[in-house]
Amino acid sequence: MTNQLLPILEELTPNGGACVNEADFQQPDFQNVFYGANYPTLKAIKSKYDPLDIF
Template identity: 60%
Template sequence: MAGVTLDVNKTVVPNAPGISVNPYWRKTLMNAVYGNAINYTDFAANFQNQNFITNTITSALAALTPNGAAYLNEADFQQPNWKEVFYGANYNRLNSIKAKYDPLDRFYALGAVGSDRWTEKTDGRLCRV
């Protein structure tokens, strides 16, 4: 499955307020969305397809689009360099905000700011790194 959206903007927004997504979104002309069909009877096939997306498709697109970005809700959950791709230069600022308002790291999401301080065990439990 694949799709491409074309988002056109006449100008780059000057002096735009801080945002949480990667700042390259302010310069984005095209957004590629791709995925794979889920096989409800063959988990191994799903795993293989997802690894193909991560290791072949995503890496090929990254080579074509240096400094590209991805939107967390539509991204590869196995994105290797997720801090850079999802947040870019905003990551440190967002991490400071999280430390102020969530000092105990109560809020967690895979690929969210601060999620690298946790690891998921094979039984699904989250444990601090």
């Protein structure tokens, strides 16, 4: 799926993102695909409340 199907889907739907039910845990660009421009903010919040990276 990761190396064969995802590139085809990404070509058909540029900047299309992903839905939770179709997420691929091996997605190479998960930060952008799943969270978009919100990723840096979400990462900072997680670091603040989970400094030991337990979750």
